[in-house]
Amino acid sequence: MARIELKDVVKCYGTVEVLRDINLDIKDGEFIVLVGPSGCGKSTLLRMIAGLEPISQGDFLIGGERMNDVRPRDRDIAMVFQSYALYPHMDVARNMGFSMEIRKDPANERMSRVKQAADTLGLTALTERLPKALSGGQRQRVAMGRAIIRDPRAFLFDEPLSNLDASLRVEMRLEIARLHQKLGATMIYVTHDQVEALTLADRIVVLNGGDIQQVGSPLELYERPANKFVAQFIGSPTMNVVSVTGGKNKVTTADGVAIALPHLKGTERAVEMGIRPEHIDVVDVNAGHLIGIADVVEHLGSDTNIYVDVEGLGPILVRKHGNIPAKTGDRLGLRIQSENAHAFAADGVALRQTNTNEA
Amino acid sequence: MTDRTSKSILPGGTRARRSLYWQYLVEPYLYLSPAIFLIGIVMMIPLIIGISYSFQSIELLKPFDTGWVGLENYQKLWSDRKFWLALENTFWWTFWSISFQFLLGLGLAMLLTTQFYGKKLFQALVFLPWAVPTFLSALTWAWLFNPVIGPLPHWMASLGILSEPYNIMGDPNLAMWGPIVANIWFGVPFFAITLLAALQSIPNDMYEAAEIDGASAWQVFTKITLPFLAPMIAITVMLRTIWIANFADLIYVMTGGGPANSTQIVSSYIFTTAFRKLDFGYASAIAVALLFILLTYAVFLLWLRKKLVKT
Ligand SMILES: Nc1ncnc2c1ncn2[C@@H]1O[C@H](COP(=O)(O)OP(=O)(O)OP(=O)(O)O)[C@@H](O)[C@H]1O
Ligand SMILES: [Mg+2]
DSSP, rough: OOOEEEEEEEETTTEEEEEEEEEEEOHHHHHHHHEOSTTHHHHHHHHHHHHHSSOOEEEEETTEOOOSSSSSSGEEEEEEEOOOOOOOSSOOHHHHHHHHHHTTTHHHHHHHHHHHHHHHHGGGGGTSSGGGGSSSHHHHHHHHHHTTTTSSSSSEEEEEEETOOOOHHEEEEEEHHHHHHOOOEEEEEEEEOOOHHHHHEEEEEEEEETTTEEEHHHHHHHHSBHHEEEEEESSSOOOOEEEEETTTEEETTTSSOOEEOOOOOOOGGGOOOOOGGGGEEEEEESSSSSSEEEEEEOOSSSSEEEEEEETEEEEEEEEEOOOOOOOOOOOEEEEEOGOOEEEEOOOOOOBTTTTTTOO | OOHHHHHHHHSHHHHHHHHHHIIIHHHHHHHHHHHHHHHHHIIIHHHHHHHHHTTTTOOOTGGGGGETTTTTHHHOOOOOOHHHHHHHHHHHHHHHHHHHHHHHHHHHHHHHHHHHHHHHHHHHHHHHGGGGGGHHHHHHHHHHHHHTTSSSSHHHHHHTTSSSSSOGSSSSTTTTTTHHHHHHHHHHHHHHHHHHHHTTTSSSHHHHHHHHHOOOOOIIIIIIIHHHHHHHHHHHHHHHHHHHHHHHHHHHHHHHTTTTTTTTTHHHHHHHHHHOBBHHHHHHHHHOOOOOOOHHHHHHHHHHHHHHOOO
């Protein structure tokens, strides 16, 4: 268990920079989730931490020690691969105990550790099977068992659940959360599933195109996204963004509706306003800010999604709790909860909120 | 399906039963018959004729003595000192050839999975011996071992392997090493190609996982690479062993079995018996003996492979 620091880390493949100026300070025992669209460099960053990819520039420290040129085996880090990478010719017990076999630890100690890990992960009955005779979820657990048996300083997970079906994913997600609580180890977890990110993380790192966009707790990213990319990436369904003209403490939409945003600084610079689907109320026509026609109505039981066609602004998604008796073709008034609205300047940076202390 | 039920409701159960019999017992063999026929003509008939020759006396030099002789050829074989010598030579010839071919081939294959400057050219050169006709390489190696025109005896003498530069193929104790060296050179590409293909099919994350688990290069080789290669190694070693044991071309061109039969292997002995002494009956008996030895070996290796792969 240890603190992991990345200072101005850069990764290049030839002349192509795939990661730039990565600065991260991961506290001992913290659960960090890396999210971002495909190809943004999540796996590359994780593999650099594991030592499977050389670091082109910058410093990488574990527990205060510079680790840039230390071999993977000497970093004392365990990794769970997306493909699980179980050794197909070894049974479950040998797969899990392989690192101890390599270190030539006494066999009886290895047996007892394997048994303990198998008990923790519910694999006791399967220890003599080969990986090919296991289901996806069981293989995933073996891969985790192989990691925990070593009692490493940190765990790395590269999209460990992406090969599982939805219900198994929920189950394994809980199991990983439980494991983190039990072991208290530093964990770095790559995913592009934002539910996984929001539920597991102490802090989320949002990456895009090789740059860190924002680092923060799930709630922070949801409530105070640093820019338009994060605002649209975090939260489901996606935040609505409409073009506006900035003004003093307000913004004005294309068809002239002014929306007061007293909680934001520098609204004069705003060119776009963002509002999450759950922060729009459906009201009587003329009682709200906008008027539109319901285009598609999705009843999800617990929620209702209404795609409203607002003239001059395009489609706006509204999400309301419970069942809303709206149907396609209805004329609806929309009231924006302006205290929850976000505004973005021309470079996509979010305008800062006045009531939050900068921390 | 519908066809069969409609048949069974026809009056007269025997007819339905006969059609079932027809459908399951006879019809499949009709479809297979062209293949069975071809295999029979190409493989079984020559094999049966060959085996039957071994129980006859067929000597072209004694055309009036032809006829069935029972086990006489085999009795002669049992007490034939040259046959036992040839069998021993076959063993050493095959053993040293296959061992070096395999080890060098594996080394080259592992080298070719790494990245280095000039790899493409090197790869082409490695595969070249495979493309050279056997007789040409046999002649070339014979010349290389000849102290008058070849450099090898002089090199070996200066390295202290030989007391003076002479032709090792004239020395009954060393002569076998001439064809063996030529055979190693000739057979390495086969192992390099097949093992390279097998190596490249090992997923890279196996190696990464082993690296993170802390394995050293040697541990990765013995605990990951070799188990992955094992099935391929078993099958290629088996095929090549059988092939090399039968492969007399190099020996025939380089030493002709001499001096004093010291490089005679069973298959070259068969060839000499059949086409020099024109004794086809006895040659067939030797061939049948070789066939049984190799069959036993193949069964043993397949059994070994099954045992290894199961775990
Ligand atoms: N060996 C390589 N040579 C050149 N470019 C590479 C190499 N490996 C990865 N890249 C590039 O680096 C970038 C980041 O790749 P990476 O695998 O880290 O993405 P990712 O965020 O994990 O994506 P995904 O979610 O699809 O797994 C990609 O643009 C990829 O094309
Ligand atoms: Mg990835």
